[in-house]
Amino acid sequence: MLRKECRILLGITCAATLLIAGCSKSVEPPFVAIEQDVSPTPAQVGPATVTLKLADAAAQPITGARIAVEGEMSHAGMSPRFAEAKELGQGRYQAQIRFEMAGDWIILLHVTLPGGKKLERQIDVRGVRPN
Amino acid sequence: MNPSSIPAPDNPDSLPFDLMRVPGLGHLFRWRYARPLLQAPLLLLSLIMILHGLFGPTLAPKSLATTLSWLHFRGVLVLVLLCAGNFFCLACPFMLVRQLARRFFKPRYSWPRALRNKWLSVGLFVLILFTYELFDLWSSPWWTAWLIVAYFFSVLVVDGFFKHASFCKFVCPIGQFNFVASTLSPFEVKVRDQDVCTRCHTNDCIRGRREPVSDLVTIRGCELALFQPSKVGNMDCTFCLDCVHACPHDNIGILSRMPASELMADPIRSGIGYFSRRKDLAALAIVFTFGALLNAFGMVSPVYAVERWLGRILHVSHETPVLGVIFTFFLILEPVLLLGLAAWVTRIWAGSRRALLPLAVRYTYGLVPLGFGMWLAHYCFHFLTGLYTVIPVTQSAVASLGWPLLGEPRWSLTGLPANIVQVIEIGFLVLGFAGSLAVTYGLAESDCPDSPLRAFLPWGTVCLALWSASMWLMFQPMEMRAMLMSG
Numbered sequence: 316m317l318r319k320e321c322r323i324l325l326g327i328t329c330a331a332t333l334l335i336a337g338c339s340k341s342v343e344p345p346f347v348a349i350e351q352d353v354s355p356t357p358a359q360v361g362p363a364t365v366t367l368k369l370a371d372a373a374a375q376p377i378t379g380a381r382i383a384v385e386g387e388m389s390h391a392g393m394s395p396r397f398a399e400a401k402e403l404g405q406g407r408y409q410a411q412i413r414f415e416m417a418g419d420w421i422i423l424l425h426v427t428l429p430g431g432k433k434l435e436r437q438i439d440v441r442g443v444r445p446n
Numbered sequence: 447m448n449p450s451s452i453p454a455p456d457n458p459d460s461l462p463f464d465l466m467r468v469p470g471l472g473h474l475f476r477w478r479y480a481r482p483l484l485q486a487p488l489l490l491l492s493l494i495m496i497l498h499g500l501f502g503p504t505l506a507p508k509s510l511a512t513t514l515s516w517l518h519f520r521g522v523l524v525l526v527l528l529c530a531g532n533f534f535c536l537a538c539p540f541m542l543v544r545q546l547a548r549r550f551f552k553p554r555y556s557w558p559r560a561l562r563n564k565w566l567s568v569g570l571f572v573l574i575l576f577t578y579e580l581f582d583l584w585s586s587p588w589w590t591a592w593l594i595v596a597y598f599f600s601v602l603v604v605d606g607f608f609k610h611a612s613f614c615k616f617v618c619p620i621g622q623f624n625f626v627a628s629t630l631s632p633f634e635v636k637v638r639d640q641d642v643c644t645r646c647h648t649n650d651c652i653r654g655r656r657e658p659v660s661d662l663v664t665i666r667g668c669e670l671a672l673f674q675p676s677k678v679g680n681m682d683c684t685f686c687l688d689c690v691h692a693c694p695h696d697n698i699g700i701l702s703r704m705p706a707s708e709l710m711a712d713p714i715r716s717g718i719g720y721f722s723r724r725k726d727l728a729a730l731a732i733v734f735t736f737g738a739l740l741n742a743f744g745m746v747s748p749v750y751a752v753e754r755w756l757g758r759i760l761h762v763s764h765e766t767p768v769l770g771v772i773f774t775f776f777l778i779l780e781p782v783l784l785l786g787l788a789a790w791v792t793r794i795w796a797g798s799r800r801a802l803l804p805l806a807v808r809y810t811y812g813l814v815p816l817g818f819g820m821w822l823a824h825y826c827f828h829f830l831t832g833l834y835t836v837i838p839v840t841q842s843a844v845a846s847l848g849w850p851l852l853g854e855p856r857w858s859l860t861g862l863p864a865n866i867v868q869v870i871e872i873g874f875l876v877l878g879f880a881g882s883l884a885v886t887y888g889l890a891e892s893d894c895p896d897s898p899l900r901a902f903l904p905w906g907t908v909c910l911a912l913w914s915a916s917m918w919l920m921f922q923p924m925e926m927r928a929m930l931m932s933g
Contacts, residue, residue: 387505387507387508388507389505389506389582389584389585390506390507390516390584390585390828391506391507391509391512391513391516391517391584391828391832391835392507392513392516392517392828392829392831392832392835392860392861393507393832393835393860394507394835394857394858394859394860395507395857397857416924416925417747417923417924417925418924418925419585421505423505442750445747445923445925
């Protein structure tokens with residue numbers, strides 16, 4: 316026979332398990348292809364250029380999009396770096412950001428498509444080297 | 447009772463400063479519900495951190511879970527320990543949940559005798575340091591939230607089954623960190639007048655205050671088995687103030703003292719025994735000190751070169767064995783080598799009559815200030831350079847609920863400039879070094895009164911080596927990575 320404590324413990328375990336299972340996130344399927352390039356390669360502390368090429372499902376370049384670029388580090392306490400990408404034509408866009416510290420960086424792309432639809436993408440830039 | 451009821455001293459200058467005499471503060475601490483009052487905001491904050499970690503942004507710099515845990519909590523914790531005492535344990539939110547749970551089910555068992563030491567908590571302390579590096583906890587709001595959930599769960603399980611404060615005394619890794627660090631705090635929960643205790647026959651401070659007829663406990667005594675009249679220092683004291691509330695003579699205060707003084711003496715301590723005979727406590731001090739350097743080493747550029755080199759010679763690409771080797775070196779081989787050598791030289795050179803192991807155990811406590819200096823430098827770097835980041839993160843969290851009450855997140859807010867923080871870091875390291883030199887010299891003086899310098903020099907050399915390593919670490923370029931072996 317289970318003691319009262321064991322039953323309570325079992326209840327807490329079940330609740331925790333349900334919480335774990337219930338916290339998984341669904342991922343939307345991509346509908347825009349984004350080619351990306353970050354230079355210099357390998358990335359190092361200092362200015363960097365992010366070049367993007369947007370294409371739709373039919374592989375046609377997407378023009379007239381607005382792309383806000385945000386550079387983040389993986390540790391709390393680091394302020395993000397923001398930049399607006401300039402359109403170069405033929406679905407190509409370019410932004411300048413600055414890697415302030417060595418380590419892992421994450422570049423977030425906040426894309427607003429010509430029709431007003433929004434999407435976000437993430438580029439992992441691992442191991443930015445010190446100068 | 448109020449602070450003015452404390453008998454006036456004959457010579458006020460000879461008595462230590464007592465926080466309980468501070469108007470307002472004394473009243474607050476004497477109030478029976480002072481602890482829940484302090485715990486409730488932290489519990490609320492913990493719940494917010496859990497929810498934001500699980501359901502909020504996945505990026506660490508944008509999450510309240512990671513920002514508050516790895517920046518603000520750690521920074522405030524070490525500063526409060528340095529400037530006051532173990533007040534985090536007083537306001538511990540986990541204990542509030544435990545207290546609420548104990549209204550529904552009472553623990554029946556006593557903590558197993560074989561585990562009434564620090565070995566389990568030392569192992570958990572190392573495990574937390576290891577998982578912190580392995581899973582990059584600092585970069586994951588999700589795992590940070592689950593770590594907090596796991597903590598609540600562990601408290602409920604341990605203190606649900608076992609009586610008294612078993613979790614605090616024998617399990618909690620944060621508590622052990624606080625216990626060791628608070629040996630350097632300027633305040634201590636202590637009896638004001640030993641004569642009053644000599645005349646006391648009820649010992650309510652440890653037994654609890656009881657109903658005269660039914661003998662039921664109405665105000666709890668110390669759950670950590672610290673009997674106030676023979677309690678020495680802050681080790682194992684959670685500042686819960688149960689003893690203050692239980693003492694019928696209002697004879698317990700929060701008194702000032704010389705930081706680290708308890709490390710220099712070796713009296714028998716209530717609930718602890720002799721420091722010099724506690725190998726488990728010495729192991730805790732070792733993990734505290736060498737773990738401080740190891741934890742900082744995990745954040746600077748050279749660690750990646752070391753990891754790649756180890757990966758090559760071990761022919762492994764997974765991080766676990768590589769980290770295992772690094773941890774074994776830093777937390778076992780290096781301390782054994784340094785402390786063993788210093789103890790051996792002390793025996794030979796200064797003629798100490800102690801055996802090698804007791805000698806090493808005794809002097810290990812002298813390294814605690816160095817370790818605390820390193821923790822302070824490391825945690826305050828993150829805390830001070832990211833001091834204001836909690837503002838935009840909170841603004842963003844509130845806005846994400848659809849209530850932009852706090853305005854647009856001001857992501858440009860960061861913290862103090864790194865060059866200013868570096869000066870503060872150097873200050874902490876120098877303070878820790880000076881503290882360790884003072885404690886080891888104090889130990890040498892009492893150990894070898896005829897040749898204290900000879901007994902001190904080997905330990906002073908160890909302190910110098912560790913301090914040099916700390917300074918070297920601090921001047922290395924920071925490299926914040928979430929994937930150590932990523933190249």
